[in-house]
Amino acid sequence: MSGVPFLIDGHLDLAFGAALGRDLTLELDALRAADPVEGETATVTFGELRAAGTRVCFGTLFALPRTAGSPRGYTDHAGARRQALAQLDGYRRWEEAGHLRLLRTGAEVAAHLADPAAPLGVVLLMEGADPVRDADDLGFWAQAGVRVIGPAWGRTRYAGGTDAPGGLTDAGRELVAAMRDLGMTLDASHLDDAAFWEALEFGGRVVATHANSRALVPGNRHLTDEMARAIADRDGVIGLVLLSTFLRAGWGLGQPRAGLEAVADHARHYAGLVGWDHIALGTDLDGGFGREKTPAGIDRYRDVPRVLEVLPPEHRAAVAGGNWARWLTRYL
Structure with missing residues (x-):
């Protein structure tokens, strides 16, 4: 898109997708033809990311807990x-093969963005902190390259989360304090309200890599206006999620997919609260859903720039990648 030099995506479950058997090195049509994941039409491959102009993303380490729908998930x-x-090993193998480059500092991000021939840059984000043994274990993960941690998904040993109300546990308070001391950033996505406000009392850096507005879609998975202001007050950034159930209240399968204007509604709402400098992308594409639940017009990852067409022209480059680039180069 004219005037948009690059994209930065705040949330992609790349290694989790690979753990499900998806080969992201394939072209998308080939992946879809052999996709082992039923009912979720894939949208993300490394080729699709290149075609969209994505230069950097936050790539997750996401451990799936055991649930009724996920009997192979973890229990401890x-x-x-x-x-x-x-999943960490998967990112390293991709890096060795030249598909991506792991980025650990703001200087590395700046140099990466200055190199148009560079592969996808990946900043490691842990979504749900149960893989961390305790606060003393954080140094291991920091050394491995993890720079951002979201303590919760649903409920974890550390915090209340999506559909699981509650504050930080004693271990969670120790974790957040240790994250602050190590310079690791808190991802507020998925934190329940009580855990969110308690975590912010520790004074560390905070972002929401993938979180839409609760003013438009009810539920503790989304940010209240007060939460959004608190993140922006700490110079954090909020990534917009491209999932129809997170974009339009009451949406369900079988209904027409939410339109791109629904994405713009969330962006404009946040902008009215905190300004456009704190709004970005956190698509979460292929993060437990496929094309069936993406906004209309986003049928594969290379379509993501279409989101920007419904935003004010003067703010498109910032939302596309500029705001994340500023945050990463300043705070990573």
Whole structure:
């Protein structure tokens, strides 16, 4: 898109997708033809990311807990750690093969963005902190390259989360304090309200890599206006999620997919609260959903720039990548 030099995506579950058997090195049509994941039409490959102009993303280490729908998920810290370590190994293998470059500092991000021939840059984000043994274990993960941690997904050993109300546990308070001391950033996405406000009392850096507005879609998965202001007050950034159930209240499968104007509604609402400098992308594409639940017009990742067409022209470059680039180069 004219005037938009690059994209930065605040949230992609790349290694989790690979753990499900998806080969992201394939072209998308080939991946779809052999996709082992049923009912979720894939949208993300490395080729699609290149085609969209994505230069950097936050790539997750996401350990899936055991639920009724996920009988192979973890039930304890050891199981969560095994999943995260396997995903970490996946990122390293991709890096060795030249598909991506792991980025650990703001200077590395700046140099990466200045190199148009560079592969995808990935900043490691842990989504749900159960792979971390305890606060003393954080140094291991920091050394491995993890720079951002979201303590919760649903409920974890550390915090209340999505559909699981509650504050920080004693271990959670120790974790957040240790993150602050190590210079690691808190991802407020998925934190329940009580855990969110308690975590902010520790004074560390905070972002929401993928969180839409609760004013438009009810539920504790989304940010209240007060939460959004608190993140912006700490110079944080909020990534917009491209999931129809997070864009339009009451949306369900079988209904027409939410339109791109619904994405713009969330962006404009946040902008009215905190200004355009704190709004970015956190698409979460292929993060437990496929094309069936993306906004209309986003049928594959290379379509993501279409989101920007419904935003004010003077703010498109900032939302596309400029705001994340500023934050990463300043705080990573």
